[in-house]
Amino acid sequence: MNAPLNDAKADISQVKLLINGEWVESKTQEWRDIVNPATQQVLARVPFATSDEVNSAISAAQQAFARWKRTPIGARMRIMLKYQALIREHMKRIAQTLSAEQGKTLADAEGDIFRGLEVVEHACSVGSLQMGEFAENVAGEVDTYTLRQPIGVCAGITPFNFPAMIPLWMFPMAIVCGNTFVLKPSEQDPLSTMQLVELALEAGIPPGVLNVVHGGKGVVDALCTHPDIKVVSFVGSTAVGTHVYDLAGQHGKRVQAMMGAKNHAVVLPDANKEQTLNALVGAAFGAAGQRCMATSVAVLVGKTREWLPELKAKAEQLKVNAGSESGTDVGPLISKRARERVLGLIESGVAEGATLLLDGRDVQVPGYEQGNFVGPTLFSGVTTEMRIYTEEIFGPVLVTMEVDTLDEAIALVNRNPFGNGTGLFTQSGAAARKFQSEIDVGQVGINIPIPVPVPFFSFTGSRGSKLGDLGPYGKQVVQFYTQTKTVTARWFDDDSVNDGVNTTITLR
Ligand code: NAD
Secondary structure: OOOOOOOOOOOOOOOEEEOOOOOEEEOOOOOEEEOOOOOEEHHHHEOOOOOHHHHHHHHHHHHHHHHHOOHHHHHHHHHHHHHHEEEHOHHHHHHHHHHHHHHHOOHHHHHHHHHHHHHHHHHHHHHHHOOOOEEEEEEEOOEEEEEEEEEEEEEOOOOOOOOOHHHHHHHHHHHHOOOOEEEEOOOOOOHHHHHHHHHHHHHHHOOOOOEOOOOOOOHHHHHHHHOEEEEEEEOOHHHHHHHHHHHHHHHHEEEEEEEOEEEEEEEEOOOOOHHHHHHHHHHHHHHOOOOOOOOEEEEHHHHHHHHHHHHHHHOOOOOEEOOOOOOEEEEEOOOOHHHHHHHHHHHHHHHHOOEEEEOOOOOOOOOOOOOOOEEEEEEEEEOOOOOHHOOOOOOEEEEEEOOOHHHHHHHHHHHHOOEEEEEEEOHHHHHHHHHHOOOOOEEEOOOOOOOOOOOOOOOOOOOOOEEEOOOOOHHHHHOEEEEEEEEEEEEOOOOOOOOHHHHHHOOO
């Protein structure tokens, strides 16, 4: 077994693979430490699975598919009903593991799990979501109908920043649709993911239906090229997502890749000032800016540029500390490497001439001197050529830009290559309507800083933030995880008139 459910710290020194319902100790020579980002304590070691192990996981999923796809839809749904209850029951314990390995605060860790739990709840409605269509009498006594059938073995590749929510975007919906699954969690923080996988087995997911392999590029590439994998769902950076999309696509798979971002919040002078500034600060610095929907650019329209001192004052008040400490607003970054990268980007902003209004580089966190902390950092005077604008920073850094009109703001956002999320802050319905219509970004918030849709809608990034047509949850994901078959049928009574042989296309 993996870590016992009632004690997150026991027996997790070597993370196991899950193959055909068995917890397997990897035979690999390649291991990586999972490190608490606030303390540098090594929590466990994760294997980079061998190609034989990856092949075994795919083969187990392929064999289980034959049985699982015939399991009645109600039986599949009832497993999800049990699963959602188990996640709810174990949420606090998993949140502790998640906070320890990822760094986010305990409250935010619970939010991470909760947003995934909502997808599991939605999976319980698959009976109505997976229905086909029917048209009667499309020609003389002929009916046409569609079947939404499971497609086969699906693979999921997930990032470090939401180790609960994003795996839960993937395998519950794939499995409830009748598919089997091979999950490759982030190698940086797989422990909470594995606790969720254990609960899935406890809920009744049969051996081989859900498998887990760990690793990096080698394992991902093996999943993208194996002939038995039919579908690949990826969430992570744009560079890796583009590689996965291309490689898996070349090997004939259906692929969706949800990728990096540069999310602009546009602030109009008629916006509610306090609410807007609170929203900007929360969305820019929460989770240390490591959210794909974090606000990373504030576009200040007209006289809202005068709000900068108050924005700075609110950012300064945030408490930087370990996620396990009460009252923490901003936890550490995931790794020393991530911290070095963010510090380098801040340095580049200074060198390229932006004004550093608030500098989080030297933040001190007593008791956690080794932590990967960067404090809230605020730039003004940023231009579109600077690296702090062109690159996703993925840290607690907010860049601000100034324009004179809403039209200029819309043009600025639409010129940026990413299209994940954006927001408009205003009290004007007309401005909001114009913005939602003209903006070329997948997810739009009106006075909402992080407009992640609830699971009965779909996550809908666009342009450089997404490849593939269908989103990772909501109704779209049922299309993603099923194959549509169209049946055209005619039945004969004993007394049907004999049509005779017809060698032409029938005119209806
Ligand atoms: P990442 O791209 O480094 O890693 C994602 C997954 O790909 C991991 O499982 C990793 O093991 C694997 N991987 C890493 N390098 C690889 C390579 N060279 N070849 C093949 N596979 C490789 O992303 P991350 O740092 O874990 O996560 C942060 C990124 O994810 C940010 O860019 C963020 O915006 C993005 N993200 C996007 C969404 C979304 O819905 N659009 C959601 C969350 C995170």
